[in-house]
Amino acid sequence: MKIKSCRICGSEKLYPFLSLGSMPPPNGFLLKKDLGKTEKVYPLSVCLCESCFLVQLKDVIPAKIMFNNYLYIPSTSTTMLGHFKNFADEIVRDFNLKKGDLVVDIGSNDGTLLTFFKEQELNILGVDPASNLAQVAKLKGINTINDFFTLGVSKIIKKIYGSAQVITATNVVPHINDLHDFALGVKNLLSTDGILVIEFPYLVDLLEKNSFDTIYHEHLSYFSLKPLFKLFRSHGMKIFDIKKQNVHGGSLRLFITKSSIYKIKNSANEFLAFEKLKSIDNLKTYLNFADRVLVFKKNLINFLEKLKKRKKRIVGYGAAAKGNVLLNFCKIGSETIDYIVDSIPFKQGRFTPGTHIPIYPEGRLEKDRSDYALLLAWNFADEILKKQKKYRQKGGKFIVTTPQLKII
Ligand code: DWN
Helix, strand or coil, X not given: CECCCCCCCCCXXXXXXXXXXXXXXXXXXXXXXXXXXXXXXXXXXXXXXXXXXXXXXXXXXXXXXXXXXXXXXXXXCHHHHHHHHHHHHHXXXXXXXXXXXXXXXXXXXXXXXXXXXXXXCCEEXXXXXXXXXXXXXXXXXXXXXXXXXXXXXXXXXXXXXXXXXXXXXXXXXXXXXXXXXXXXXXXXXXXXXXXXXXXXXXXXXXXXXXXXXXXXXXXXXXXXXXXXXXXXHCCCCEEEEEEEECHHHCEEEEEEECCCCCCCCHHHHHHHHHHHHCCCCCHHHHHHHHHHHHHHHHHXXXXXXXXXXXXCCXXXXXXXXXXXXXXXXXXXXXXXXXXXXXXXXXXXXXECCCCCCEEEXXXXXXXXXXXXXXXXXXXXXXXXXXXXXXXXXCCCEEEECXXXXXXX
């Protein structure tokens, strides 16, 4: 499906500034038996709304295709486990949640974040469309509604569980096509002085780190603050605090409410001024970004070709969604990458979408000792480089692509 107007302001002035070609959904990992079948590909091009400056995709793959059986879980990363624990502790502390308060996590995945809220004896509820992950969460004792969060679902939740003191939504708002329905659902479900806390990769970091590989079909929007202020204001809610986070290449955590008890903190104006400084509302910023992406693509292909000419063996590290974008956009396949190692059990034994590179458990890296490992999950460089100390001590080298191409 193609949208004709901006998801937030409705303007039809959507300016496409970068096309990454057509490719399969980024988490569409294949079983061996499916390798011979034709793989559906979808256009991947990103636009700027010239009225509210929301960066977004026009092409929408039906959410059911992408999220009903979802292979990504955050809980194999110690970085993310620590991040979600701190997140839950901070919310409980700063908003003095009481026993029995309802916390709803939208896009609750395998229940990782809610597990940390559960420890504080709060009433918790997950909402996630992935039936395989809802199963995993329920086995962990995390009550989960296996569906997409909508205004309609918010009414059912409110009827059964009451209003929510806290609603969290981490790395899920960019995935939502109907942002106004989402805002209405949140407003309906929040208690009078309840808060919504959303977290998402920050557009300014994407532009500054040239992380074009985080542009993919699951991420329909790439947020800066201006369009989000507009979205929530149009539903009588306000962003009252903003905190920068390091995860996923640089993220923002926004605190939103419909209540007047929370005063808007300085952080709101500071970030708006910061975005002005970064010319977020200037088309040239995006055209320059697109130029840098094309230069990066050429450099990476040349660099890998040189290694292959010197008969070097290269594997991939991290079968990340973003890694599939990089491989498909740069047309890097099994002629260059022998295999990819990954910590997520759902992905092991499958093949990457479009490029059909086999995925194995991480242990294979040390056994095989390839010359190079292309770090596709560059946002976890610290954690992975530490984990693979032995591989590196025996001469293994990591190729890191972001924020710039280098060998470690
Ligand atoms: O928004 C999204 C982000 C949050 O997560 C989703 N749409 C999909 C997903 O994107 P991604 O797959 O690019 O996310 P990650 O978390 O950067 O993927 C990292 C990959 O690397 C995972 O498949 C796990 C793997 N990994 C590993 O093999 N060893 C990760 C770590 C930390 C490790 O030590």
